Amino acid sequence: MSEERHGIWRAVGFTVFFLLLVALAMGSVNLLQLAVFLLVIVSSLTYLLSVFPGSRFFSIAVANFLALYTSLFHFFLTTNFSSIDAELGVIGFTMPVLGFFGGTWLQRKSIKSIVLSHKNSDIGIRAGAARWLLPVSLIGIATFFVPAGSIPLLWEEAIFFLAMGGITLVVMVVSKQVATFLLDVGLLFESFFLRIESLIMPAFAFLTFYSMNVMIFGFIYRIIDHYSSAVHFSISGVVKPISFSESLYFSIITLSTVGFGDIVPLSHVIKAVVSLQIIVSVMLLLFGFSEIMSFSKSRPKANNSEARKKS
Template sequence: MPRVKSGSWKAAGFTAFIFLLVALAIGSVNFVQFIVYFSAVVFNVVYLYSVFPGSRFFSISVANFIALYTCLFSFFVTANFSFVSGELLGVGYFMPILGFFGGTWINRKSIKSVVVEHRKNAKGLTVRSVKWLFPISLIGVVTFFVPENTIPVLWGDVIFFASMGGITLVVSVVSKDVATFLLEAGLLFEEFFLRIEMLVMPAFAFLTFYSMNVMIFGFLYRIIDHYSAVTHFSIQGEVRAISFLDSLYFSIITLSTVGYGDIIPVTDAVKAVVSIQIVVSVMLLLFGFSEIMSYSRSGPEKREQK
């Protein structure tokens, strides 16, 4: 096994951070399970990143892949296998992961050759790249037909392990395709981030005007309400004075045209200001997006001339 590169630890750290968010969001993972999952994820990413020379954004595709698998696993367990014990769920969770890494280790030479070919002649993601998802999706759909409340718990455990075993078998057999898919996704991420690097300055300019819009109209809402004898807002169903922070919050949700309904203008004067902000915001969004796109399409020479 090749020496682990410094980038592998960054990849492992990023993936571990994503997994931490997933585990905290799920909320049903105890401390021991979390440590085991966390360690396994770090080890697997370091292994995969060091064995296969992917792009510098390969870690993002791996992190997304593992996080997505964790979310789907939690969904199917909650929907179809809530009766399975935590220890068995842990074993079932790791089965496809171990199957995948076992398959990549067996086919590591052929996968490396595919990686080199794809880096020279990148064709992007195709139907062939994701064909392995169809049998896995079929297994997931079949689990919805399990009569959860009418079968013995033992048979439920057997069906759970049979499902995870089927997924493990598929992932092991097509591990070459899965690894290629992740590497292709990493190349796409790399190309995407290289493109958006050129848009940092126009995006920052747009964000500046956006924040000015929020602040100016937020200040107006606060000033109108604070220095008049009439209360202009209904907050949480109660007509009362709007605070400084609430005025900025109301400006943001008005600018984005979200309209949660927790803060409502009740006087014609403020309704008129709200209408003006909505029009200004739409114009800012349209022209701002247009300017960013025109900047991205112009070459470096034209930018220097400007």
């Protein structure tokens, strides 16, 4: 299996996992809506990978955008059109999706040329690529002015399909601009993940020092409390000895300076140790991020020098 194809399946697998999280998070979605949602995702990936070959990041950007659209549609439907039947909601959901893919099919040649030339493009959102969001947003915002529960169901259904039809028409007409926008987003993701990949080792080293900080101070809290005759912590409002797992948990929230308040230090000794950990932790975060940023800036220079030696 080639590296490119392996990367495509890896990206598709991540996207499917992400979309399953979206579907499961919507606990009120019935089986019909879930089946249609997954069918739309699988069909869209298959369509894009077959019509626009070499468009891995474009395909994944579209799939993730569909997940965002699904979340917004669910909010839109439950907030403004809660009386709509599930079957009608499914039809309304698929209308803009079919409009987009219908538009991309009609303009597939020009979109394909953009997709295949993405490696020679500058990274960044092109001017005007997101203008289509304005009319789509205005249609969605307009539905919030519909008086909920005070109009007949037939009128509510008519307004719902009118809004979804307007969004479908806009998306279909400007499908090339939508595709360009999603391609730009895919390029940005590609650049971001490539930079993240080069920072795995320094990030791992930073997490090693981070975990050492958590464990060392967690052990100190446990040792002081366990081998002392006094009780040094109040846990959920109860003054009692701290357990081993609770000491590590307290060390983590102290290091992050979150301070939920469920575990409170009482003695002066523990308060002094907590103060010391906060100072050490802040210094660790500052120097750790500084080292990671220095590594990220020096890495391109090292790669360039290696490339010149090879040449």
